[in-house]
Amino acid sequence: MQRWPVLLFLAWVCFLFFAGIGLFMSGFLLTRIELASSSSCSDPLVPPPWERQSLPPGSCWAPQRFSKAVLVIIDALRFEFARFNPAKASPLPYENKLSFLHHLATSQPRHARLYRFRADPPTATMQRIKGLTTGHPPSLPTSIDVGSNFATYAIQEDNLLAQLVQNGRRVVFMGDDTWEGLFPKKFFRSYFFPSFNVKDLHTVDDGILQHLYPTVDSGEWDVLIAHFLGVDHCGHKHGPDHPEMAKKLTQMNEMLRSLVDHLGNDTLLLVAGDHGMTETGDHGGDSEKEVNAALFVYSKTPLFGTGPPEEPEAVPQVNLVPTVALLLGVPIPYSNIGEVMAELFSGDGDAVSAALQQLSVYHINAKQVDRFLHSYSLVAQDLPAEQLQRLQELFSGAVEEHTQLLAQVQGAALVPPELESRLGSLISRFQQYLREARAVCTQSWARFHPLRMVGGCILIAASCLLCYMASELATASDSFYRSCLLYPLLWGLLVAGLLGLAHVFTQEGLDLLLVSSWAAAASQLGFFWHWWGQHPKRAPLVMLLVGKLHWDGRLTVPEGPKQQLLGFSSYRREIWYLLCLVAMLLVCVRLSGFFHQCREEIPQCRPSLFLSPLASLRNARAKNLFYLLCVALLAGLVYAVRSWLRHYGNLNSSDPLVLFVRWGFPLVVLCIACYWAVASSADDSLGKLQELVQVAVVAFPWAVYGLASMGLLLLLCNPMTVFAKDTRESAGSIVTPYLGVPSSEVDFLHVIPQIYKRMQESQKSRLERGSCKATVAAYGLGSVYSAALIIALTLLGFLLMLLHSERLSLAFLLLFLEAFVLLHIHTRARGLAGDAEPFSVPWYAVISWLLAASQFFYSTGHQPIFPAIHWNAAFVGFHLDHSTNLLPAVLVGANTFASHILFAVGCPLLLLWPFVCEMPSSQKRKPKKEPREELQEVEEHMMEMRLRESPEKFSTALLQLGLKYLFVLGTQLLACVCAAMILRRHLMVWKVFAPKFLFESLGFVVSSICLLLGISLVMRVDCAVSTWFSHLQLR
């Protein structure tokens, strides 16, 4: 069997696809250019000299209003959490808990105010912190940044913290350690606490509370930032509508009450949520509940000129940056596009002086934004020129009027009623300028590189075509591999080498992505060139493709010669059997719909109950019931797998692997059951056991990881599950090949023996020579390939179930059942059709297999959107923060693409299953015959050994199967890529098409790698079988 060429061919095809995906992605997901400039006190955009003289010492740009500020960030503080409605009789757990804020706002209306704080998506904490300090929304395409929540990297751009430090303010931080990565070495003093474990509600908050009041009292700070995480983590663990949330919010309320007691008169207090949360406690997207956070402003000196409006005003989060900067008397960060919250600058004076003060801060703000737009448009061309022109006009008009007005005010040429209306209209002109500038920026920062996108699209399409053609052409001959693999590879390497050389000579930056894309394109060209050279007279390619696909793709009506062979009654029985299978398939599909996650676009959709972890259930009886059900299902799965293996005789030998299946599988189930029990128990109900639980929550998953990897390792070392009953040595044994009817009760229960023909032949020849009278009965040889795959799949299934919430094991059971039914339908349909080519898997089987993989992506509670990612998977077996990003990425990735992994690894079963299942039918037709004919009959029982009979065909079949799988997978990918490219200006592109493309391409990568692994496993078994035979013959 040719192993390496097959694997190499598939790996090469995968590489072609990967290059296409990479090229497209580089054109589709571009990031905004970051400017390195930063603002400083001496910048020429400071106010006119007569105003400047009045600046108190230590102020930049505008007079400092507060010498100190406390910024309390309560992560995921949704607006509804902060709002207080006294009329509400029975508030929900998250309502009316922050009563202290309400108390302040009603008793001191000119000192305190609540705002709606609008977050820009993506609403992940790190992106929000960036927005809250740099003053611009993250450009939308970097929503891929959501994934880099794991990798916090320092902010390079000018930001509020840098400005504060630059101007000699002491910034003290306590809380979420995300800030440590974003602002390394910026803090005067800092107390970081790990943020990554979303199940830990108290570590961060308790740590902050321990340091907060002593720090405030010590006075050794100018700006104090405290980032609490408990509310957010409570949302992730229990959801907002849970008594734990009430506890957490009450704790925050008490914290604020004592904090205000400790504050002085010169201190500004800001309480803000970085984002909100959905009804399930998640965030990351742009739904109303996620972007609607709360902001509360308070000071012991009067802040506002007037009382609060009826309905709280909504302010974008970026507006906090210029506001805080000017209030504290530091320059506004260079790239800020936020707008000052002018009402905070009104002070104590009359309406006119308040308006004049507001105008002066607007003026500074507008000048800063104008400067940013100017320098940005110099380095990047993505802001449309005509809109920039219009903004410029707006700006210069407003500034001109401002100068005129100031001159008139100086000369006292205006009287109050007219003055007030002039001031009001000028303020709204500045506002209009600032708002339009922000809108222009946010819109244009979604830009693309069309050439790369088209290139990526073409690469993927050509790879699909190549897959299809190669799957049709594939033969085991050397000439095929030479012309379709070796030469194209050489072409690709040649081009890559030339580009590398060019790089050496020109000294230009080497874009690895472009080089690999060119290499991929060249090797594809090489394939088509050689193919054309060999088949010049073929029908036009497209006609061939369409016609052939149409022909193969349909489920052929049975019309083969087998029909007569089967006879009418058995034919009818087969049909009924097939119909039952189809009915079962439909039931599976229907049931799997119960596990769906909701998308925000479908408002009336309710997310499945099964998605939330058991810990979130409040009803103890339901919790126990579900727990028992899940454990029973796991046990049922183990039982089913073991009885399948026993049925085919793969459970008889005493090899380590078989022993592992017998004893390791139940042990794994036990560990998972224990982990679920510990993880779903309530936090405070355990009392002193708490510490033990903390250990157990980590220990049990590790036990499962360890056992599963041990099992997989054993599988790799010795994948044979065959028990050989060698009777050659025993005296007087008869030369009877072991048939289906067992001789003893034990055999009858556990064994269906298989005999390999070659052995038989050798026996036969020896018999003829009369040298030996014995035979070898090999139990389980006929299903040795499938057995290895099924063991691997079960182990993977355990791992993936561990990463999901408990009740999704139901979905996994359905997945296994549906895969089983599909395999049987495929086998039966083939039997009925009397397929002439047993070695080629028909298209409909491959397509249905892949459709099932996509179906279970959704039915294991996933959606191709970022908020639906099960981040919790990263903490299965990990209690504290991860030290690397790789491990959590692998865990979350495995969780997300669970169905892709299982179906791709199990793909070779499509080829093997018909051989495994061939036995029963032939056995039934077994007539009593002469010994010689009995030998003939035995050949019918060869099952998978038939594949070994013709190793050439076997390797070709594997190659074909892999190529067909990649072709269908690639077609799906191509559709997503085209959708993303064509609809790139669509309103919903960042909500629907871009995430779908990302998930699909990641799914492709995962699937193709797993497909290679599955096929390698089959080849590994084949190696082992060969060695086994050679050992046997030596004996």
Ligand SMILES: [Zn+2]
């Ligand atoms: Zn957050």
Ligand SMILES: [Zn+2]
């Ligand atoms: Zn969160």
